[in-house]
Amino acid sequence: MEAIFTTDYENILQKVDQVDPIQYEKTRNYINGAVTYLSPYLSRGVISTKQVLERMLKKGYQIQQIQTFVKELCWRDYFQRVGQHKDLNLANFYLQLLQPRSEMAFRGPRKQNSFDRTRIFYSISGK
Numbered sequence: 001m002e003a004i005f006t007t008d009y010e011n012i013l014q015k016v017d018q019v020d021p022i023q024y025e026k027t028r029n030y031i032n033g034a035v036t037y038l039s040p041y042l043s044r045g046v047i048s049t050k051q052v053l054e055r056m057l058k059k060g061y062q063i064q065q066i067q068t069f070v071k072e073l074c075w076r077d078y079f080q081r082v083g084q085h086k087d088l089n090l091a092n093f094y095l096q097l098l099q100p101r102s103e104m105a106f107r108g109p110r111k112q113n114s115f116d117r118t119r120i121f122y123s124i125s126g127k
Contacts (some may be wrong), residue, residue, distance in 0.1 A: 005040050012041050016055050019067035020086075042076060049073040 006012060019036045027033035041047045053073055058064060063070060 004037065012047060013055075015041075015045065016052055017059070019052075019069075021056055021058070021061060021066035025066070025068035028072075049076070049077050 006015070006116075011017060015037065019038070020034055025056065028035055038047070038052065040051060042052070056069070072119035
């Protein structure tokens with residue numbers, strides 16, 4: 001059985017080279033879309049978004065051709081830095097977002113120190 005996510009660095013770079021950023025833009029939101037499968041390598045620092053972009057540019061793509069792909073790389077870096085700057089534990093953050101809000105709907109106003117999604121959003125965005 002072949003692993004979906006290889007751990008061999010040369011094979012990872014081959015996966016990067018196989019990415020078609022134009023097809024990615026057109027089909028990334030579909031079930032069988034041309035996704036990259038690079039997330040585990042990017043999120044753990046095996047490869048960087050800069051490496052991925054440089055390899056796309058070496059293949060002859062122009063930034064204007066692959067804007068959606070580049071934006072996705074930028075979003076990844078942006079949110080990673082926001083999380084580091086705010087010292088967020090994203091697992092706890094998402095768990096809190098999933099908590100039921102029934103106390104507000106059935107018991108009147110919230111207690112002052114209960115979870116508030118808006119407050120967390122603004123603390124992340126710096127507004």
